[in-house]
Amino acid sequence: MSKEPIYLEKIQRSLVGRYRTERVFRGFGMLAVSLGLAAVLLVFVDIFIKGTGAFSATYIALDVTYEKDLLGIENLADQRQVNSGDWEALYKQALRRDFPDIRKRGERRKLYALVSSAAGYDIKDRLLANPGLLGSKETLWILADDDIDSYYKSWLDGNAYTARLTDGQIRVLDTLINTERMQLHFNANFLTRGDSREPEQAGIWGAVIGSFLTLMLTLVLSFPVGIAAAVYLEEFAPKNKVTDFIEVNINNLAAVPSIIFGLLGLAIFINLFQIPRSIPVVGGLVLAVMTLPTIIITSRAAIKSVPPSIREAALGMGASRNQMVLHHVLPLALPGMLTGAIIGMARALGETAPLLMIGMVAFIVDIPAGFMDPATVLPVQIFLWADSPERAFIEKTSAAIMVLLGFLVTMNISAVWLRKRLERRW
Amino acid sequence: MHANDLLLLLLAFAAAAFYVGRGRANHIAKLAGGSRQLHSLPDYHGHYTALCCGLPAVLLLILWIIFSGHVISAMVLDSLPAGQFLGDPGGRELLANKIANIAQGVLPKANQPAILVAAAEELNRLTQISRWSVTALASCVSLVGLIWARSRITPELQSRPRVEASIKYALFFCACVAVFTTFGIIFSVLFESLQFFQSVPVVDFIFGLEWSPQTAIRDDQVGSSGSFGAVPLFVGTLLVSAVAMVVAVPIGLMSAIFLAEYAHKSVRAYAKPALEVLAGIPTVVYGFFAALTVAPFLRDFGQGYGFSVSSESALAAGLVMGVMIIPFISSLSDDVITAVPQSLRDGSLAMGATHSETVIRVVIPAALPGIVAGIMLAISRAIGETMIVVMASGLAANMTFNPLDSVTTVTVQIVTLLTGDQEFDSPKTLAAFALGLVLFLITLILNIIALKVVKRFREQYE
Numbered sequence: 080m081s082k083e084p085i086y087l088e089k090i091q092r093s094l095v096g097r098y099r100t101e102r103v104f105r106g107f108g109m110l111a112v113s114l115g116l117a118a119v120l121l122v123f124v125d126i127f128i129k130g131t132g133a134f135s136a137t138y139i140a141l142d143v144t145y146e147k148d149l150l151g152i153e154n155l156a157d158q159r160q161v162n163s164g165d166w167e168a169l170y171k172q173a174l175r176r177d178f179p180d181i182r183k184r185g186e187r188r189k190l191y192a193l194v195s196s197a198a199g200y201d202i203k204d205r206l207l208a209n210p211g212l213l214g215s216k217e218t219l220w221i222l223a224d225d226d227i228d229s230y231y232k233s234w235l236d237g238n239a240y241t242a243r244l245t246d247g248q249i250r251v252l253d254t255l256i257n258t259e260r261m262q263l264h265f266n267a268n269f270l271t272r273g274d275s276r277e278p279e280q281a282g283i284w285g286a287v288i289g290s291f292l293t294l295m296l297t298l299v300l301s302f303p304v305g306i307a308a309a310v311y312l313e314e315f316a317p318k319n320k321v322t323d324f325i326e327v328n329i330n331n332l333a334a335v336p337s338i339i340f341g342l343l344g345l346a347i348f349i350n351l352f353q354i355p356r357s358i359p360v361v362g363g364l365v366l367a368v369m370t371l372p373t374i375i376i377t378s379r380a381a382i383k384s385v386p387p388s389i390r391e392a393a394l395g396m397g398a399s400r401n402q403m404v405l406h407h408v409l410p411l412a413l414p415g416m417l418t419g420a421i422i423g424m425a426r427a428l429g430e431t432a433p434l435l436m437i438g439m440v441a442f443i444v445d446i447p448a449g450f451m452d453p454a455t456v457l458p459v460q461i462f463l464w465a466d467s468p469e470r471a472f473i474e475k476t477s478a479a480i481m482v483l484l485g486f487l488v489t490m491n492i493s494a495v496w497l498r499k500r501l502e503r504r505w
Numbered sequence: 506m507h508a509n510d511l512l513l514l515l516l517a518f519a520a521a522a523f524y525v526g527r528g529r530a531n532h533i534a535k536l537a538g539g540s541r542q543l544h545s546l547p548d549y550h551g552h553y554t555a556l557c558c559g560l561p562a563v564l565l566l567i568l569w570i571i572f573s574g575h576v577i578s579a580m581v582l583d584s585l586p587a588g589q590f591l592g593d594p595g596g597r598e599l600l601a602n603k604i605a606n607i608a609q610g611v612l613p614k615a616n617q618p619a620i621l622v623a624a625a626e627e628l629n630r631l632t633q634i635s636r637w638s639v640t641a642l643a644s645c646v647s648l649v650g651l652i653w654a655r656s657r658i659t660p661e662l663q664s665r666p667r668v669e670a671s672i673k674y675a676l677f678f679c680a681c682v683a684v685f686t687t688f689g690i691i692f693s694v695l696f697e698s699l700q701f702f703q704s705v706p707v708v709d710f711i712f713g714l715e716w717s718p719q720t721a722i723r724d725d726q727v728g729s730s731g732s733f734g735a736v737p738l739f740v741g742t743l744l745v746s747a748v749a750m751v752v753a754v755p756i757g758l759m760s761a762i763f764l765a766e767y768a769h770k771s772v773r774a775y776a777k778p779a780l781e782v783l784a785g786i787p788t789v790v791y792g793f794f795a796a797l798t799v800a801p802f803l804r805d806f807g808q809g810y811g812f813s814v815s816s817e818s819a820l821a822a823g824l825v826m827g828v829m830i831i832p833f834i835s836s837l838s839d840d841v842i843t844a845v846p847q848s849l850r851d852g853s854l855a856m857g858a859t860h861s862e863t864v865i866r867v868v869i870p871a872a873l874p875g876i877v878a879g880i881m882l883a884i885s886r887a888i889g890e891t892m893i894v895v896m897a898s899g900l901a902a903n904m905t906f907n908p909l910d911s912v913t914t915v916t917v918q919i920v921t922l923l924t925g926d927q928e929f930d931s932p933k934t935l936a937a938f939a940l941g942l943v944l945f946l947i948t949l950i951l952n953i954i955a956l957k958v959v960k961r962f963r964e965q966y967e
Contacts, residue, residue, distance in 0.1 A: 090857075097859050104861035108763025111756045115780045115835070116827045122786065125798050307679035316680070327953075328959070329683045334882060334952040335945065336889020338916055339690055344940045345923065346693030353574065368686050375683065401669045429787025436923055442732035459787040465793045465896060468788055473797060480790050487785060 130477025136266035137228040138220040142175040166199035195222040211298030225278035225471035279469035285446040297361025298315030313382040333372035340369040341436025356438030357453040370423040377419025381412040414501030421494040431458040519559030522651045545665035557654035562647035567637045671734025688904040697938035703732045716902035737902035741912030746887040748823025757834030765842040784832040790895030795825035800871040813909040817899035841875030878958040885951035
């Protein structure tokens with residue numbers, strides 16, 4: 080009895096330290112969660128800051144005169160004349176008129192380089208849409224080259240980036256800025272065009288369409304097969320070695336690195352089955368094989384969540400197993416399966432590595448029109464742009480990432496919404 | 506007729522067969538005195554007829570699609586005089602491609618050797634013949650199937666069990682697709698790897714210390730014999746993965762503990778999905794982030810303190826990869842921690858242990874197998890991760906354990922070896938498959954062990 084106070088005292092004394100450990104431990108936990116959340120925030124903010132610029136592009140106001148002689152065109156209806164017309168001469172003349180003191184050949188070339196190489200086509204489209212303008216004069220906002228775009232945007236931020244420009248060009252640009260003939264406009268090209276070597280003309284629409292076609296195929300191939308496999312494993316499969324083997328296979332495939340699926344696609348689909356490279360068909364096949372395990376696993380969970388009483392009631396009423404599954408279990412499990420499919424598709428949308436193996440990294444300008452056209456997909460487009468040396472592509476890459484993340488967020492939110500909306504609690 | 510059109514035609518036949526079968530069943534039912542006299546409902550007889558009509562024909566068509574191209578091209582090539590393709594298999598394939606291109610009009614006929622043009626015409630002729638014959642054959646098969654099934658319809662015919670059995674087989678087939686995929690992977694990787702190991706011995710590949718896959722295009726080129734010692738790649742992969750795990754394991758585990766044991770319900774409801782956003786970000790985005798934000802930051806930071814940090818350092822790639830893996834570890838650990846029975850915690854708390862003591866001495870040891878399995882899955886993910894390292898780490902195969910240096914990994918080399926313009930049979934591209942084999946085996950072993958452990962852990966507490 081006499082020893083008890085000493086124990087208590089010991090415990091009392093140790094409590095201070097133990098409570099401190101408790102607080103430290105708890106603090107570490109909080110720190111870990113905050114670090115994780117900070118990482119999420121950092122990635123999003125970094126991409127956002129880098130990418131917003133790409134949604135606007137620098138335009139230069141030039142007084143363009145649609146002179147017939149300069150163009151070498153008499154009649155706008157004549158296709159051959161239109162095609163051979165010297166459309167670039169129009170903006171070149173406008174630039175010469177605005178900066179008459181630049182006479183040397185090299186300097187002139189630098190002056191013309193201020194304008195995007197696509198400007199001639201833009202002027203052509205403008206005139207063909209309004210043939211009445213031929214011979215008249217108007218002020219046009221003309222797309223600037225990507226270096227000018229970088230310069231103007233950095234100048235607006237107060238820290239002009241001059242590395243790729245000559246002194247003469249900078250003087251011209253300052254004149255243009257001072258006379259308010261340089262402006263940022265919404266960059267519609269970025270959302271409507273295909274890829275280009277020139278950053279100011281590059282757009283993501285081709286990649287978006289490529290992604291869409293590829294994902295359509297992925298969904299059409301993997302969703303029915305995945306559901307069928309899940310139904311078999313949950314409702315029909317006998318408990319034996321074969322079933323175990325199938326299950327082990329599915330679980331392992333879900334954890335196989337995605338690049339291995341690319342090797343599979345290359346060796347089987349391209350070399351053995353002779354499907355052409357770079358087309359959505361082969362991309363869709365590879366992604367379907369890759370997402371199949373995910374879809375099977377989520378579909379099984381959805382089927383499992385249907386209570387056995389439903390099955391027993393159906394069987395008790397004299398339904399066959401097929402009727403029970405088809406008429407009762409499947410409709411009740413479908414919302415869960417759809418959610419799983421959307422999440423699987425979101426994963427497939429972000430996947431890059433296997434598509435590199437099957438040639439979807441090609442530089443493709445045209446917007447794909449079908450499943451057999453060469454195409455690229457959004458993440459691969461991001462990879463290609465991230466590899467490009469031009470500074471302006473950093474902005475484009477970030478903006479493309481924003482678009483990709485936008486799609487992913489939409490898909491995930493719709494999955495959550497769908498689950499909330501259609502979920503049934505038993 | 507083209508394969509797609511033929512498929513549509515056969516499906517139309519099958520649809521028609523359904524109505525024929527059902528009509529026949531209705532008719533027989535009427536004669537027998539109502540549909541109750543039939544063993545199966547008329548619809549099932551319809552389905553049965555449609556299956557008998559469509560299934561054999563479609564299988565025939567699929568076999569034709571798979572084999573006809575190869576057979577025809579082999580026939581054409583064998584009809585050519587010997588010596589056209591110097592006997593090596595690559596030359597044979599090239600020639601077959603060339604002939605096919607001439608036949609399809611991709612290559613103009615005008616400036617090709619006459620013998621190839623003749624071969625192309627032969628190819629076109631054979632293709633025509635085979636198309637017409639398969640069309641005729643498949644139509645016959647489906648009609649015969651239709652007539653046979655229709656003639657068998659009687660009140661006693663057990664259509665429903667048959668239709669349901671075939672549905673079950675179809676479902677089983679779908680479940681087997683996963684198995685086919687595994688075999689496909691093993692076949693494709695192993696087959697090419699074996700070819701690779703014929704030119705480079707296995708021992709040299711696995712234990713060799715030098716990696717420079719540049720092989721000579723011409724025999725007289727110097728300094729490009731190509732060496733395929735994969736140890737530097739393994740070291741690089743391990744280094745990057747180790748950095749990633751150093752980041753991900755503590756943060757992931759501590760987050761899981763905090764969210765499962767300490768956090769208020771409402772905090773958990775928001776923080777958990779927010780952390781899982783990290784798992785939903787595409788890896789190419791992480792790669793971009795690593796290459797353009799983290800790597801330059803680390804380089805400048807290192808310079809400020811007098812370290813030389815490579816701009817493609819293993820550290821940058823590893824850090825970002827670690828961030829990517831955090832939610833992976835945290836959600837797997839969260840699962841196992843919440844699966845530990847509450848009675849264990851209650852017992853510990855009742856003995857006077859503080860909350861952290863309970864977690865460290867009771868909950869974690871109880872959950873350890875599951876946590877270890879989660880970490881193993883995460884390691885397998887880190888090893889197989891491609892885009893981050895492709896974009897943020899280098900190509901130089903340095904043998905170093907210094908995370909500030911640039912290293913290359915197995916996945917980076919697979920991508921670089923296969924994305925160039927390469928002849929398929931060169932040791933360079935085959936090396937990529939050998940690396941793929943190693944990658945597949947390592948991740949497979951990690952996964953199998955981890956999944957086993959998780960399964961046993963679940964059974965223990967359920």
